[in-house]
Amino acid sequence: MKNYRKEEEFVMDFEKIFESYGYEKIRLNTFEKYDTYFANKDIISEGNLLKIVNPKGDLYVLRPDMTLPVVKYFSEQQANRGKFYYSDSVFRADKNGLEFNERKQVGIEYLGGENILSDVEVLDLAVQTLEKLDQNYILCLSHTEFIKEMVNSITGEEKIRSQILKYLYRRSSDLENYLKTIDVDDVKITKLLQLNRLFGSFERVREILYDMAVTDKQKKILEDLETILKVLGKKYPRKKIEMDFSISVALQYYNGLIFKGYISDIKKPILSGGRYDKLVTRFGKDASALGFCVEIDNYFESIKKEATKIDYLLLYSDVENGLEALEKAREYRKHGKTVRVLSEDKSESPEELKEKYSIIQYF
Amino acid sequence: MYINIALPKGRLGKKTYDLLKKIGYSCRELEEEGRKLVFTSEENQVRYFWVKPTDVPVYVEKGIADIGVAGVDVLMESEADVYDMLDLGFGRCYFAIAAPKGWKYNGNRTIKIATKYINYSRKHFEKVEKKVDLIKLNGSVELAPMVGLSDAIVDIVETGATLKENNLEIIERLEDISARVIVNKVSYKFKNETIEKILEDIRGEL
Numbered sequence: 001m002k003n004y005r006k007e008e009e010f011v012m013d014f015e016k017i018f019e020s021y022g023y024e025k026i027r028l029n030t031f032e033k034y035d036t037y038f039a040n041k042d043i044i045s046e047g048n049l050l051k052i053v054n055p056k057g058d059l060y061v062l063r064p065d066m067t068l069p070v071v072k073y074f075s076e077q078q079a080n081r082g083k084f085y086y087s088d089s090v091f092r093a094d095k096n097g098l099e100f101n102e103r104k105q106v107g108i109e110y111l112g113g114e115n116i117l118s119d120v121e122v123l124d125l126a127v128q129t130l131e132k133l134d135q136n137y138i139l140c141l142s143h144t145e146f147i148k149e150m151v152n153s154i155t156g157e158e159k160i161r162s163q164i165l166k167y168l169y170r171r172s173s174d175l176e177n178y179l180k181t182i183d184v185d186d187v188k189i190t191k192l193l194q195l196n197r198l199f200g201s202f203e204r205v206r207e208i209l210y211d212m213a214v215t216d217k218q219k220k221i222l223e224d225l226e227t228i229l230k231v232l233g234k235k236y237p238r239k240k241i242e243m244d245f246s247i248s249v250a251l252q253y254y255n256g257l258i259f260k261g262y263i264s265d266i267k268k269p270i271l272s273g274g275r276y277d278k279l280v281t282r283f284g285k286d287a288s289a290l291g292f293c294v295e296i297d298n299y300f301e302s303i304k305k306e307a308t309k310i311d312y313l314l315l316y317s318d319v320e321n322g323l324e325a326l327e328k329a330r331e332y333r334k335h336g337k338t339v340r341v342l343s344e345d346k347s348e349s350p351e352e353l354k355e356k357y358s359i360i361q362y363f
Numbered sequence: 364m365y366i367n368i369a370l371p372k373g374r375l376g377k378k379t380y381d382l383l384k385k386i387g388y389s390c391r392e393l394e395e396e397g398r399k400l401v402f403t404s405e406e407n408q409v410r411y412f413w414v415k416p417t418d419v420p421v422y423v424e425k426g427i428a429d430i431g432v433a434g435v436d437v438l439m440e441s442e443a444d445v446y447d448m449l450d451l452g453f454g455r456c457y458f459a460i461a462a463p464k465g466w467k468y469n470g471n472r473t474i475k476i477a478t479k480y481i482n483y484s485r486k487h488f489e490k491v492e493k494k495v496d497l498i499k500l501n502g503s504v505e506l507a508p509m510v511g512l513s514d515a516i517v518d519i520v521e522t523g524a525t526l527k528e529n530n531l532e533i534i535e536r537l538e539d540i541s542a543r544v545i546v547n548k549v550s551y552k553f554k555n556e557t558i559e560k561i562l563e564d565i566r567g568e569l
Contacts, residue, residue, distance in 0.1 A: 173543065174450070199555060264553045
């Protein structure tokens with residue numbers, strides 16, 4: 001069984017970290033107008049939304065993520081800066097639209113940060129969150145604008161661009177042949193293949209990165225990244241933060257730094273985030289926006305943590321002995337112990353009971 | 364640290380194992396005949412899973428295996444979220460649409476397509492905006508047009524001999540297929556050096 005108690009403790013630990021950085025807890029509507037998502041369907045895929053119709057016939061959706069509601073909330077506020085955290089459910093249909101599920105997410109949004117110091121803070125929090133989950137973690141960084149500059153230099157055609165991005169997402173061995181068939185010059189092919197294969201700490205791949213950078217914009221991106229990572233490098237082992245341009249294809253949504261966090265026992269990303277200024281602009285506010293969320297269900301579904309045991313199980317054979325057991329239980333509880341009193345039955349074997357209770361007594 | 368490898372049962376799996384053996388991942392247990400499905404070599408720090416070809420992407424996507432070998436046909440049909448990092452160059456064939464000789468597609472009528480590759484076909488016909496009824500079969504797909512179960516088929520073609528024998532001809536040649544080394548996306552990050560070394564050594568042997 002899932003250890004719900006443990007899950008809550010984890011979430012509380014995260015919340016304490018976020019609060020210590022001055023983030024405010026926020027709780028928002030589960031239902032959002034369908035129009036809000038539809039208006040932004042070019043950057044948010046609206047195919048997997050769960051829709052609800054109210055009695056008047058208005059269409060609503062169960063929120064598929066927390067970021068958009070937070071941004072919407074922020075855009076209605078006076079302040080130009082906001083730091084929020086949430087721990088709530090999101091709802092999605094699967095890719096075939098036949099099944100749907102509720103997933104718990106814990107995360108932060110840093111709105112209105114001025115410069116790269118906000119990147120440092122958010123990445124720092126991401127690493128602290130990962131550390132809390134497992135010491136054996138890796139945070140992978142990528143940058144949407146760096147990739148876009150590269151892909152856009154090859155073609156203006158949207159179809160080809162998106163095909164190249166798909167290859168990069170799979171680190172596909174087909175990329176080279178594809179680029180050759182569309183007549184890309186050799187220098188550009190070499191650079192894209194480098195991007196396709198790149199993985200490693202910034203220090204290790206530094207030379208390749210600067211070699212790939214053609215435009216001034218790309219160089220600036222790398223310089224900023226290097227500064228950010230230098231600051232983080234003082235605090236965390238460098239091998240834990242890796243450059244990896246294959247972590248996302250959702251480049252319409254993000255504009256800038258993107259990152260994903262992993263722990264070795266779980267074969268899915270456990271944390272993901274990035275910069276999404278454009279979304280904020282759509283809601284009429286000109287502010288930078290950066291955040292991440294932890295897919296807490298991915299963690300607890302995969303990790304088989306030992307369930308917390310109950311201290312005492314008192315088993316009684318008849319009512320008279322039961323009363324005695326109740327008396328004893330009261331005494332134990334006074335000493336802060338957890339006690340369960342049950343009548344004896346054979347539905348659970350002694351071994352099964354031993355897994356759940358530290359001490360078993362018979363009355 | 365063990366490396367876990369999913370191999371497809373059959374010729375492709377055997378060929379890949381020979382390659383892996385050459386680069387230092389032999390496993391004595393696997394070479395002994397038997398009914399086992401998991402083989403371990405402590406000496407070479409490798410564990411092999413011997414699975415149905417169509418299941419390889421599942422084992423790799425879920426991370427039970429760190430790497431695996433699968434044909435592009437299996438990969439495209441499974442839509443597994445994995446890295447497709449190395450073309451082994453063997454097991455070459457291609458996807459094709461085939462129909463009885465002389466069959467003509469007329470107008471906007473919905474065509475009936477029999478295939479083992481439902482996901483792949485759905486995507487293809489959505490892309491070219493043609494209306495089709497897909498009929499999922501598990502084998503002997505060539506029979507379907509002959510007995511009136513479908514108008515045409517989508518299948519993989521190696522030499523075209525089977526099509527010819529059943530009086531079918533290729534209407535359109537689609538994606539090329541070959542065997543690929545696929546890699547779990549998270550394993551790639553945590554076992555990066557080992558996996559990169561394996562890929563590099565295999566490239567050296569091709």
